[in-house]
Amino acid sequence: MQQKSTNTNVAATSRNAASKRRSTGERDCRPGWRGWNLRRGVSCWIALVVVVGLIAGPAAGVQPEPQPQTQTNATGGLAEAPSPTDRVNITYTLDRSPNERGHALVTANVTLPSDVSSFDISLPSAATVQRTQGFERDEPGTMGWEWNGSTRHASITYLASVNATSGGDLEGVATGQWALFDWRTVGIDWESERTDDGTETRPSETARVAEQGVAGPNFAYLGPGQTYDRTVDGTTIRLVVPKHAQPANEPQAMLTALAKAERSLQLNARTTHVDVFVAPPPIGVSGRSGGVTRNDRHDMLVHQSKRLATPDNVLLHEYVHSKQRYDTTDEMEWINEGSAEYYGALLAYRQGLVSFETFRDFAVSEAYPESTLADRESWSSSRVAYRKGLRTFTALDATIRSRSNGTRSLEHVFRRLNQHEGEITDDVFATYVAEAAGESLTAWLDEHVESATVANVPTSEARYGQSGSQAADTTTGSVTAAVLRPAIANAPPVLFVGGIVLLLAGWARRPPDGSR
CATH class of the missing domain: 1.10.390.10 (Neutral Protease Domain 2)
Known part of the structure; x- marks a missing residue:
């Protein structure tokens, strides 16, 4: 079954003209398991322990296909590509809400370029806003929030219902232990004025997970797997x-x-x-x-x-x-x-x-x-x-x-x-x-x-x-697996480089309860 998506951006009609556009955003993200999170209170000294031969390399005569180069950031996931400064950038951070079954905690971080003069975000129905920076409610009783101009790095955190049905069947759910749902549920409006060539400001919407899970360009899974x-x-x-x-x-x-x-x-x-x-x-x-x-x-x-x-x-x-x-x-x-x-x-x-x-x-x-x-x-x-x-x-x-x-x-x-x-x-x-x-x-x-x-x-x-x-099987691409389970959430990180395992020893991390 195909889900339809629309963009209704309207380009500026002339130089220095103001243009107003509505968009569901561009579907692009760099997903990855969110495992290792370096926060304040974390200290470490690192020694490299080399373990050779624990993971076998490719069989003789079999050459794996070249893998795309990825960069890991401080939280252990795939690094986001640098966002252009000439577009509206919205990053949604997704987290489970164990005490609110059927819901997920979402923080929308919005970066606005200098030519944007107004910006509105419409949250999904029944969303409960918990905190904001740079946003004010548009009208009482509505789900619309308006940028107040106080900062070009605004944010809004809300509890969203993710349980959804199609033809009587659940297609999105949050159980408390895990969640799988379509994270694209907001609408955005903005006005911008171009002083150069009149090209439009393009939006970019991406998602990332706060802890364990994977965020794709539309769907997100939160939990171990x-x-x-x-x-x-x-x-x-x-x-x-x-x-x-x-x-x-x-x-x-x-x-x-x-x-x-x-x-x-x-x-x-x-x-x-x-x-x-x-x-x-x-x-x-x-x-x-x-x-x-x-x-x-x-x-x-x-x-x-x-x-x-x-x-x-x-x-x-x-x-x-x-x-x-x-x-x-x-x-x-x-x-x-x-x-x-x-x-x-x-x-x-x-x-x-x-x-x-x-x-x-x-x-x-x-x-x-x-x-x-x-x-x-x-x-x-x-x-x-x-x-x-x-x-x-x-x-x-x-x-x-x-x-x-x-x-x-x-x-x-x-x-x-x-x-x-x-x-x-x-x-x-x-x-x-x-x-x-x-x-x-x-x-x-x-x-x-x-x-x-x-x-x-x-x-x-x-x-x-x-x-x-x-139809012979001619696929020769290498296969990798990544496992995250709560039981190993505080284990030392491991890097696999060219058949050699590097253990990062001397790792110290504050336990989840904040004790030492």
Whole structure:
């Protein structure tokens, strides 16, 4: 399921003109477990103890892929990239609230450049403000807070309800022991005056966790757990497994499926980081995409019960959403879920997770024969886009392969959609389909998209490209794991550098209760 995100920034119309904009912010953050926190009252002297051979290096003959360079800050997480001084910067610090089940403690730290003349922040409904600096309530009884101009480094701390439902199922929750939720819940307004070239002030919104957990560009997990990551062709895929989760699949198997998908699906949609959150009960949704990819970063959550060995593959379905970089008209919105459902099943087949017969039986669903994909008013359920969209794309891909003599496929269409500037209309879609097929398929699209006619799905396995037996596992990226548990919260830090473990000895840290 894809979550939609919008930005409605309005650029300045002339030099020295004031511009007012509203934004949900840019989705970019440098997440990481927040483990070691150096505060006042912490002292240490350091000796390096070198332990050689405790962690085995790569097997002979196997060369790991180069890993991206990261910088650790004082709290042990990934360092934030320097924020440009010409934009509004908002950093949300997220923390659990054990005494307030269903809530998380949020501090929004706002830095405003000199050209910003006013700034308002609208908190989520029922939020309880605990303290502010540089903000005053906009109007009594509202959730709006206005910057008072006293400082350009303002902040507001509030208790936010994070329990959320979708279709009757929980999709965000805070249990007291852990929390998993969508942290993007505020609205911002600002006015700025440019004195140089009239370019607009761009907002940047990032999140970090106060203690244990991971914050992605949209979702955040707070609590103990384990992470696994693999880098494939410049894309780092990180799997976040909460301590209380019991995944139906081995984490390494999930990473392998995602790594193969990254290499197999070439849609001109570069993503440098993808965070996958495994969702334990009481969360009930099967899966959810974080929405629009921002700054080449994406995230999603997948319920712990979802298996890999099925054509109804939630993990791969949600991953396909990270490759969708286009906007559609309402008439063409069905292609988002339809293509994710199709490629999720096709990738499962190509990876050998399911047989061709299982894949085809899933694709030839007879569901919603009376519904027209391009006419939402004819839909009896939102599942029309998934199920009938799946069957239509299965048939369309096979048709393109046949008409182009196997030289092109549906992937060519989606590569072009991702490059397209402007909304995807039915005419735009038909143009790129014709380009891929080498001839017009307008009549085919009119019959199966603009009307309710059910598309015929070919029975030949050769019409669907590389089979599972041919899809060798060519991923060689290294895998790392990071574990944080409360029991080791006061242990000395350990650095792993090139096969050598460096223990930082002589560590002293004030216990959580403040005693010495």
